[in-house]
Amino acid sequence: MKLAMTMPEFVRSGVLFTVLCIMMTHSAVAEIPLAERRSGYDLLSRETRAMQDDDTANPGMLWVLDGETLWRAKDGTAEKACAECHGDARESMRGVAARYPAFDPARGRPVTLEQRINICRSERQKAPPFAYESKDLLSLTAYVARQSRGMPIESAADERLKSFVDAGRALFTRRQGQLNLTCAQCHDDNWNQKLAGNSLTQAHPTGYPLYRLEWQTVGSLQRRVRNCLIGMRAEPYAYGSPEYVALETYLMWRARGLPVETPAVRP
Amino acid sequence: MARALLNVPAKAKRGEVIAIKTLISHEMETGFRHSTTGVPVPRNIITSFVVNYNKEEIFRAVLFPAIAANPFITFYTVATESGTIAFEWTGDNGFSATESATITVE
Numbered sequence: 001m002k003l004a005m006t007m008p009e010f011v012r013s014g015v016l017f018t019v020l021c022i023m024m025t026h027s028a029v030a031e032i033p034l035a036e037r038r039s040g041y042d043l044l045s046r047e048t049r050a051m052q053d054d055d056t057a058n059p060g061m062l063w064v065l066d067g068e069t070l071w072r073a074k075d076g077t078a079e080k081a082c083a084e085c086h087g088d089a090r091e092s093m094r095g096v097a098a099r100y101p102a103f104d105p106a107r108g109r110p111v112t113l114e115q116r117i118n119i120c121r122s123e124r125q126k127a128p129p130f131a132y133e134s135k136d137l138l139s140l141t142a143y144v145a146r147q148s149r150g151m152p153i154e155s156a157a158d159e160r161l162k163s164f165v166d167a168g169r170a171l172f173t174r175r176q177g178q179l180n181l182t183c184a185q186c187h188d189d190n191w192n193q194k195l196a197g198n199s200l201t202q203a204h205p206t207g208y209p210l211y212r213l214e215w216q217t218v219g220s221l222q223r224r225v226r227n228c229l230i231g232m233r234a235e236p237y238a239y240g241s242p243e244y245v246a247l248e249t250y251l252m253w254r255a256r257g258l259p260v261e262t263p264a265v266r267p
Numbered sequence: 268m269a270r271a272l273l274n275v276p277a278k279a280k281r282g283e284v285i286a287i288k289t290l291i292s293h294e295m296e297t298g299f300r301h302s303t304t305g306v307p308v309p310r311n312i313i314t315s316f317v318v319n320y321n322k323e324e325i326f327r328a329v330l331f332p333a334i335a336a337n338p339f340i341t342f343y344t345v346a347t348e349s350g351t352i353a354f355e356w357t358g359d360n361g362f363s364a365t366e367s368a369t370i371t372v373e
Contacts, residue, residue, distance in 0.1 A: 051339075054288075056274035059337040062292040065270050216295075216336035 031188055031254070032202055039206045039258055040266060043199040048213070052265040060142060060211035060263025063135075063218045067143025070136060076127025082140075085124065089147055097145035098153050098260050101249045103160040110164050110249050114141050114220060115240060132239035138218045142209045145262035153206065153260060156253035168250025171243060177234030198267065204255035205248070207264020214267065221248055269293060273354065275368035279346035287318070287326075288341040291356055291364060297332040313358035316340055321350040330358075346372045 101110040118129035130137035187203035274288035298310025318326040
């Protein structure tokens with residue numbers, strides 16, 4: 001009985017060991033060619049795909065609906081709602097998420113969609129910024145990003161972002177953590193393999209913020225990257241740090257042309 | 268504030284078997300977890316889901332801690348007559364949410 005109970009763990013560590021062995025022996029492969037890129041959606045099970053496709057079955061839509069309420073709610077000492085400046089989000093926010101992270105000339109660096117929302121809150125609404133991964137920030141971001149669903153990702157087309165894309169690529173291809181892995185070893189070289197039963201995926205952030213079944217909630221791309229870093233036994237960065245923004249900028253550049261899926265559903 | 272999403276066909280033929288899908292936002296805290304300081308997190312789940320079709324009960328579910336957050340419940344029924352389908356979720360800490368949908372049977 002005891003042996004039977006320990007078997008799955010044993011098998012799992014065996015799989016992990018095999019995958020790691022493959023990675024160690026494989027020499028680095030170049031970036032995935034544009035035509036061969038696939039969204040994580042293609043690697044989902046039929047049931048999870050059906051869940052994402054049906055707006056009444058997609059739990060991410062619960063956050064989108066909350067975001068719509070926040071969009072219309074007055075907040076801060078300026079007593080202003082997002083809708084008062086930006087009007088109908090279905091018009092004004094169409095395609096916006098496909099362009100983020102975007103270069104902010106005033107700051108001289110790219111800002112993510114979450115950061116842009118918080119900048120708007122503190123500068124225009126005179127309201128305290130939402131905390132990272134708070135329900136309000138995720139809801140509002142999901143609502144804004146939902147308006148770009150189906151549109152091709154075109155962020156990082158901006159020349160001024162080039163150095164940040166390069167910084168993100170450097171982080172992506174740098175060995176880190178106690179397992180001494182790079183992001184690219186999984187997501188460029190072995191994306192069609194499995195890791196402990198899960199698809200590795202090409203790591204295209206097409207559907208963020210997304211509903212992850214494992215989390216049982218909606219989360220941001222930075223939370224997902226944090227998850228990977230902990231898996232590599234590396235020290236995660238702080239939410240909103242320049243490293244995360246650079247990685248996000250690089251990942252969106254890598255996913256250029258793929259359609260936005262927000263709110264996506266992933267296992 | 269609980270959000271619910273319903274998928275009920277607006278029209279159906281008499282005697283047709285229709286699928287009804289419901290999704291509600293709820294954290295479904297199991298009561299088995301502890302906080303980072305070791306304090307048990309109290310249970311907070313939806314315990315019951317009842318559906319009435321023109322005031323007649325057609326579906327009932329009892330929920331337990333093993334059910335994931337944001338429960339998605341789907342079932343089939345026969346479209347008998349035009350009217351209202353009312354949904355009610357109740358749970359711990361006085362949680363209660365109601366939604367309804369109208370259906371036209373031809």
